[in-house]
Amino acid sequence: MKRIAFFLSNRSCPHRCIYCDQRAITGEMHIPSPLEVAGILQKFNQPVELCFFGGSFTCFKLEDQRCYLDTIKNAPQGSTVRFSTHPLCINEEVLDLLNYYPISMIELGVSSLNNEVLAFCGRGYDNQKVIQAMRMVISRGFALGAQLMIGLPFQNEESSLEDVDKISEISGEHITTLRIYPCLVLRNTYLEELYKKGLYRPLGIEEAADWSGKTLYRALNKGLKVQRIGLQETESLSASVIAGPHHPALGEMAKSHSLAITLTSKIKQGPWQIARNQISLIKGHNCYGLRVLSLMAGLAEEQTLQRIEFV
Ligand code: SF4
Structure with missing residues (x-):
């Protein structure tokens, strides 16, 4: 409406x-x-x-x-x-x-x-x-x-x-x-x-x-x-x-952070499957989501990326 x-x-x-x-x-x-x-x-x-x-x-x-x-x-x-x-x-x-x-x-x-x-x-x-x-x-x-x-x-x-x-x-x-x-x-x-x-x-x-x-x-x-x-x-x-x-983009960045908690609380270091329409939550805003996810998983950013499959 x-x-x-x-x-x-x-x-x-x-x-x-x-x-x-x-x-x-x-x-x-x-x-x-x-x-x-x-x-x-x-x-x-x-x-x-x-x-x-x-x-x-x-x-x-x-x-x-x-x-x-x-x-x-x-x-x-x-x-x-x-x-x-x-x-x-x-x-x-x-x-x-x-x-x-x-x-x-x-x-x-x-x-x-x-x-x-x-x-x-x-x-x-x-x-x-x-x-x-x-x-x-x-x-x-x-x-x-x-x-x-x-x-x-x-x-x-x-x-x-x-x-x-x-x-x-x-x-x-x-x-x-x-x-x-x-x-x-x-x-x-x-x-x-x-x-x-x-x-x-x-x-x-x-x-x-x-x-x-x-x-x-x-x-x-x-x-x-x-x-x-x-x-x-x-x-x-x-x-x-x-x-x-x-x-x-603060709202998007908050969603990235929330997504990183969701992923790492299920499998601490991946591998993770992420919907294609959520790519921006990982790679957008100067890769804020990737950085947060890497920090939470205790991985280097490159390693983190290798453990993500966009489906
Ligand atoms: S009640 Fe709400 S609108 Fe009114 S001064 Fe406080 S924050 Fe502002």
């Missing part, structure tokens, strides 16, 4: 998280009104997924939420709505309202389930609050999306893997979808100040690919879906990144 995204940049966020500036990420300065959204939706003749991203949708006043949700009536029959929101604004009243609409997914900005990380980043909740919000979304039968971050201050790989385990445990039979966003230092954020004072060290690109790759591998093995790794590239994002793992 075609996805039509509207960015409600930072609207109604209960706090400003130390790393965030949605206007810089999306380049959208204007917050569209429900009337504008409705006008755009009228132009489609096939069902669409209407998305509201970049703000805290369920933190809007209920009446405002209703106005935005009602715009779906202007879209073709069968269209659905998805949005991102803040865990502090999930409650029974909000879920009662959402029940009247064809919601395809509620994406919660989780960031981390580590309390030290959450407190430092100014998220405004502790892990119990976000766990409760996830449980409520699932128990009311909505599809849950969880947006996780990596490389945040005080965060480490171990805590990300624990986050994945916890989300999998909460999800049970329910399929939760993750997005994994490596932390970037954006202009005009508090994180920029910390970085400039030498108090925050952002991840390097391969470091971020390793960490997201391990997180991806764990998530897939725990029955979760991973929809995206890394922020959507925009001109505005490129212009706003001061430092951090900003790379258009």
Whole structure:
């Protein structure tokens, strides 16, 4: 289904998280009104997924939420709505309202389930609050999306893997979808100040690919879906990144890392069979996948290549 995204940049966020500036990420300065959204939706003749991203949708006043949700009536029959929101604004009243609409997914900005990380980043909740919000979304039968971050201050790989385990445990039979966003230092954020004072060290690109790759591998093995790794590239994002793992192929590199774990955990030193359509995961991006696989297998790169059959 075609996805039509509207960015409600930072609207109604209960706090400003130390790393965030949605206007810089999306380049959208204007917050569209429900009337504008409705006008755009009228132009489609096939069902669409209407998305509201970049703000805290369920933190809007209920009446405002209703106005935005009602715009779906202007879209073709069968269209659905998805949005991102803040865990502090999930409650029974909000879920009662959402029940009247064809919601395809509620994406919660989780960031981390580590309390030290959450407190430092100014998220405004502790892990119990976000766990409760996830449980409520699932128990009311909505599809849950969880947006996780990596490389945040005080965060480490171990805590990300624990986050994945916890989300999998909460999800049970329910399929939760993750997005994994490596932390970037954006202009005009508090994180920029910390970085400039030498108090925050952002991840390097391969470091971020390793960490997201391990997180991806764990998530897939725990029955979760991973929809995206890394922020959507925009001109505005490129212009706003001061430092951090900003790379258009980060998601592919994470997949390479995850593939290397899969292969070596089955047969430590090969031989391995890899589907032809995955060649780029081994040979792409300066042979990042090959290097990681060689390191994990304890082989020289040439030896590793000899033990791979592309089928
Ligand atoms: S990270 Fe999410 S909740 Fe925090 S300021 Fe940005 S949009 Fe708002």
